[in-house]
Amino acid sequence: MPPTEQPATLDVMGGLSVAPASTPSGQGAALSARFNFARHLLEENAGRANKVAYIDDAGRLTYGELDERVRRFAASLRALGLRREERVLLLMLDTHDWPVAFLGSLYAGVVPVAVNTLLSADDYAYMLEHSHVRAAFVSAPLLGTLRDAMAKSAHQVEAVVVSRGHTYDGTLDFAELLARMNRGSGSTPPARRGARRARSTRTRTSTGPLSSTASACSG
Numbered sequence: 001m002p003p004t005e006q007p008a009t010l011d012v013m014g015g016l017s018v019a020p021a022s023t024p025s026g027q028g029a030a031l032s033a034r035f036n037f038a039r040h041l042l043e044e045n046a047g048r049a050n051k052v053a054y055i056d057d058a059g060r061l062t063y064g065e066l067d068e069r070v071r072r073f074a075a076s077l078r079a080l081g082l083r084r085e086e087r088v089l090l091l092m093l094d095t096h097d098w099p100v101a102f103l104g105s106l107y108a109g110v111v112p113v114a115v116n117t118l119l120s121a122d123d124y125a126y127m128l129e130h131s132h133v134r135a136a137f138v139s140a141p142l143l144g145t146l147r148d149a150m151a152k153s154a155h156q157v158e159a160v161v162v163s164r165g166h167t168y169d170g171t172l173d174f175a176e177l178l179a180r181m182n183r184g185s186g187s188t189p190p191a192r193r194g195a196r197r198a199r200s201t202r203t204r205t206s207t208g209p210l211s212s213t214a215s216a217c218s219g
Contacts (some may be wrong), residue, residue, distance in 0.1 A: 038107035042067045054096050058164075061096045066103075069096075073104025075181040080135055080159050084109035089136040089157075091115055091124065091146055097163040097174055101137050117142060124149035134158050137174065140165020 045053070049064030061069075082088065088105055090112050092098045098114075105112035113131045115124070117139070128136075128149060136157050138146045143162055150157055163174040 036107065036109075038070060038103040041103065042070060042107075054099060056095045058095065066100065069100040069178060070104045070107055072178040072181040073100050074108035076177045077105065077108045077110050077135075079181065082108065082110050082134055085111060087111045087113050087131050087133040089113050089115065089124075089127070089131065089133040089138075091117060091136060091138045091142050092163055093117055093139040093141065095139070095164060097137075097139075100178075101163075101174075121145050121148035121152060125152040128153040128155045128157065135161065137161045137163065139163045143168065143171070 045051070045063040046067070049062060049067070051063050052060045053063045053066045054061040077088070088101075088110055090098065090101050090105075092101060092114075102112050102114060113127065113133055115127060124146060125148075132155060134157070136146060136150075136159070138160065140162050143160075143165070146160070147168075150160075160171040161174050161177055162168075162171050167173050
């Protein structure tokens with residue numbers, strides 16, 4: 001670490017707050033007071049567009065594809081009405097969609113509430129009540145548990161987006177949502193299917209060991 005570089009602290013505005021670098025002359029503020037980690041990550045890897053960033057059971061995701069999807073995800077949050085510092089729940093298995101959602105949230109200045117996928121509906125109901133998330137992004141095998149949690153919680157989740165699986169009444173499809181976005185746009189998202197809040201009977205799917213693993217590649 002260079003002598004003038006200062007530690008960074010978390011900033012709920014979607015990045016890191018970096019203390020200005022100090023110099024012997026007392027002149028600092030060379031570093032930005034607000035640093036967006038997701039934007040920095042994309043910029044740092046802009047020259048590696050064809051390099052593999054993540055691998056999961058469905059295939060590989062390059063840095064170029066990651067850049068595209070992160071920006072589209074950020075645009076989708078704006079299209080859904082999310083504003084800076086508001087929260088979204090990430091109840092997602094270990095696939096490419098997870099880093100896209102996490103980094104896309106940071107890129108947009110939205111706070112991702114990433115939660116353990118092995119908890120109960122009661123646990124998630126508590127999290128919904130206390131985090132006040134406006135939207136939830138969920139892997140299809142975990143949608144039933146989330147629906148149970150929403151039924152137990154008085155908090156209204158305005159949008160539920162399903163990753164890699166069938167959607168139900170009141171939900172959106174993750175891939176379809178991103179496909180309809182232009183990079184950096186505020187395009188209108190696809191219409192939700194049915195009511196805003198899904199409460200119908202569902203079939204329980206196991207939340208056991210993950211069926212796929214997304215791994216970051218350094219090369």
